[in-house]
Amino acid sequence: MIYLDHAATTPVDPRVAAAMRAVLEDPLAFANPSSMHAAGRAAAARIETARAQVAALVGAPPDDLIFTSGATESDNLAILGVARGRADFGRHIVTARTEHKAVLDACKRLVKEGYVVTFLEPAVDGRIDPMNLRAALRPDTQLVSIMHANNETGVVQDVAALAAVCRAHEVFLHVDAAQSAGKIPLDVCAAGLDLVSLSAHKMYGPKGIGALYVAPRVRPWLVPLAFGGGQERGLRPGTLATHQIVGFGAAAAIAACELDQDADRVRTLVQRFRAALGSLADLRWNDHPTARLPGVVSLSIADVEGESLLAALPELAVSSGAACDASRGEPSYVLRAAGVPAELAQSTLRIAFGRGNTPADAERAAELITAAVARLRACYARRMTTGDWHSGAAGSQRSGTHVICQLRADHAGRVAQVHFAAYGCPAVMAALDLLEQRWPGLPLGGDGALPAALGTPVEWAQAVAAPVEKLGRFLVVEDAMRLATLSAVDAARGT
Numbered sequence: 270m271i272y273l274d275h276a277a278t279t280p281v282d283p284r285v286a287a288a289m290r291a292v293l294e295d296p297l298a299f300a301n302p303s304s305m306h307a308a309g310r311a312a313a314a315r316i317e318t319a320r321a322q323v324a325a326l327v328g329a330p331p332d333d334l335i336f337t338s339g340a341t342e343s344d345n346l347a348i349l350g351v352a353r354g355r356a357d358f359g360r361h362i363v364t365a366r367t368e369h370k371a372v373l374d375a376c377k378r379l380v381k382e383g384y385v386v387t388f389l390e391p392a393v394d395g396r397i398d399p400m401n402l403r404a405a406l407r408p409d410t411q412l413v414s415i416m417h418a419n420n421e422t423g424v425v426q427d428v429a430a431l432a433a434v435c436r437a438h439e440v441f442l443h444v445d446a447a448q449s450a451g452k453i454p455l456d457v458c459a460a461g462l463d464l465v466s467l468s469a470h471k472m473y474g475p476k477g478i479g480a481l482y483v484a485p486r487v488r489p490w491l492v493p494l495a496f497g498g499g500q501e502r503g504l505r506p507g508t509l510a511t512h513q514i515v516g517f518g519a520a521a522a523i524a525a526c527e528l529d530q531d532a533d534r535v536r537t538l539v540q541r542f543r544a545a546l547g548s549l550a551d552l553r554w555n556d557h558p559t560a561r562l563p564g565v566v567s568l569s570i571a572d573v574e575g576e577s578l579l580a581a582l583p584e585l586a587v588s589s590g591a592a593c594d595a596s597r598g599e600p601s602y603v604l605r606a607a608g609v610p611a612e613l614a615q616s617t618l619r620i621a622f623g624r625g626n627t628p629a630d631a632e633r634a635a636e637l638i639t640a641a642v643a644r645l646r647a648c649y650a651r652r653m654t655t656g657d658w659h660s661g662a663a664g665s666q667r668s669g670t671h672v673i674c675q676l677r678a679d680h681a682g683r684v685a686q687v688h689f690a691a692y693g694c695p696a697v698m699a700a701l702d703l704l705e706q707r708w709p710g711l712p713l714g715g716d717g718a719l720p721a722a723l724g725t726p727v728e729w730a731q732a733v734a735a736p737v738e739k740l741g742r743f744l745v746v747e748d749a750m751r752l753a754t755l756s757a758v759d760a761a762r763g764t
């Protein structure tokens with residue numbers, strides 16, 4: 270398997286694992302870092318070293334960084350914490366439609382609590398125009414939350430420009446930097462950011478640990494989400510996880526040291542990948558030409574269904590650009606906002622190269638994608654054109670299922686041959702294979718009704734173990750079959 274999903278998570282760097290192992294195996298490092306005895310102080314010292322390492326990566330004073338369980342918690346603490354802490358001054362928050370779920374869902378929670386949230390639309394290049402941000406600010410706005418680099422497209426925002434707008438209006442700016450930290454330069458002080466979320470597992474560190482940078486001017490206004498032993502200035506109480514934090518520190522130190530070299534390497538891989546895909550027609554690249562993460566590309570491919578494309582690439586660990594929305598069957602808003610049509614948005618691949626990838630990986634991935642796309646497109650495009658074929662079509666690419674049923678009848682009024690040309694998910698495609706075998710030999714129904722022996726859409730869905738939400742797609746199949754049957758019956762009557 271070729272792992273090209275480094276925007277979802279990264280493997281733990283062996284040097285990070287070694288640092289964590291050293292903590293776990295040291296007979297004294299287990300002590301509670303809050304304890305006053307020598308062992309506790311030694312654990313606390315390891316934590317402070319790690320804090321300095323993470324802080325150095327993003328240009329923050331170590332004292333302004335608190336450890337959390339990851340960027341999700343950091344986003345929630347920043348947004349809920351400031352919104353609640355500043356509630357007496359106003360209850361308006363500004364964010365973007367293209368933010369990570371951790372930000373969007375925290376904002377939705379605030380709407381339930383009576384806050385008003387403005388969701389900015391990015392421009393077609395994926396970026397938030399500082400002028401649009403300024404126009405969205407109101408006298409009661411307390412917080413703006415805009416991510417640094419987008420997790421689906423890799424598009425990078427000009428956070429310093431956005432911070433300048435916020436500063437001029439005395440509004441705090443929170444930036445989710447989970448995707449960008451360690452990948453591109455970030456200096457939270459120079460950029461004038463107020464709150465910044467970080468995650469270790471996006472930068473070759475362990476899962477379950479992250480940080481929130483809290484500028485001193487924000488600290489008095491941040492209300493914690495949990496209450497307890499007072500650790501992390503009381504903003505994030507709970508016994509600190511020494512080994513996780515040491516791993517995060519090691520990952521940050523390596524990222525800081527190797528940032529340029531890592532970026533150059535993955536940039537070269539992206540170039541190779543793009544060049545190798547050059548022969549594939551009807552591709553759309555969704556990433557920004559310049560303001561982008563070096564290792565991430567997003568491409569939408571016309572005339573192939575997204576789920577089927579992923580299923581046709583078992584050797585590649587990649588994401589559909591719409592991973593978070595896939596379960597809901599909605600095309601990714603991030604891509605829709607960037608002007609990608611719905612039917613294209615749902616056939617999108619996000620390829621994120623990382624430290625372990627080689628040029629051979631980039632070329633092999635392009636080769637596999639080219640072959641899979643050719644296969645799926647050929648199946649969709651195969652139209653039976655000789656005289657006695659009848660066809661019926663139903664659905665649309667936009668809805669995720671487009672089926673063209675083509676059949677030939679014999680002189681006795683039975684179905685002789687069936688072929689489906691289809692754009693659909695793997696479950697629908699499997700059902701079509703089944704029907705191509707079941708249908709020949711059965712009689713054509715006079716009024717377009719399908720013979721009972723063929724089963725029902727519910728049975729087809731069950732036969733291919735499709736979840737019940739997908740039933741609608743099997744009804745599309747039935748519609749196409751009925752229309753083809755009617756066309757064949759009409760032709761038989763006409764002769």
Ligand SMILES: *Cc1c(COP(=O)(O)O)cnc(C)c1O
Pocket residue numbers: 276277338339340341342369371416418419420445446447448467468469470471477478479
């Ligand atoms: C991965 C990610 C998160 C969530 O981070 P966790 O540490 O897994 O909670 C939040 N925001 C963005 C942009 C991310 O890419």
